[in-house]
Amino acid sequence: MALSPAIATAQEIGAVGRGHPEPGQFHLQESVTPIMDSIVAFHDGILMWTISLIVLFVLALLVIIMVRFNAKANPVPARFTHNTLIEVIWTVVPILVLVVIAIPSFGVLSDQMTMPDGERKYLGANVFSMGEVDVPAPTVTVKASGEQWYWNYEYVDQGVAFDSNMLSEAEIAELKPGQPRLLAVNNELIVPVNTTVRMQITASPSGVIHAFAVPSFGIKVDAVPGRLNETWFNARETGMYYGQCSELCGKDHAFMPIGVRVVTVEEYEAFIAAFEESRDYATAAAVLPAL
């Protein structure tokens, strides 16, 4: 990118965010999971075409009516009010359009809702397929709990947990320069790359409803007190991915970002071993390379 200033500029202006939104961004954030691949394909492949064609069609009808049936061009209007054939057409065609949209939509939804078992095939970017992407069964389980107003993450199998709070701009400059404002957190959720992570989502029993969402992973699940919701992701690239609480939950709704750091499997194993031994997040995170 350094060799090609044109690309660099294009990336800076309105380019697709990698793990977080960019100023002027126009499209969805870059996908790093099979589910987000499906969502992007569904959006770009069917939704955009369908909406664009309908808009153009309606625009054409409006133009025809304005040109041919204005008072000057058509001084004596017709008196009839019904046409059975055209009424059947404008009822049946939208139904067919909705059915065509619904088929891949329900496929993507059931992919999102079904925990991988290692056998099931997932749609990935081909939303009209019968499923062609292999996803391994989950080997890491994380419970995310929405608190007022921050997230608590527990590595369920290890029984270790930590809080994750947003950093102020001064703290970002001091501790994690270059990380985005209103998104950077003090303690990131650390997960391994190319590994299926089972996310259990809930909220503090005495608290309110939040929602756990990470756009690059294509996940968004309500965090409800007294309920354990479930979702999963399998990120194929290491890096820092941000999300936000996506249920209007109270005064600091905008200030409880979600920071997920995807690291190599070796780094994750070193981290989780250190965490299990020390039971202290900062000690464990110290084994990872600096952000």
Ligand SMILES: [Cu+2]
């Ligand atoms: Cu919230």
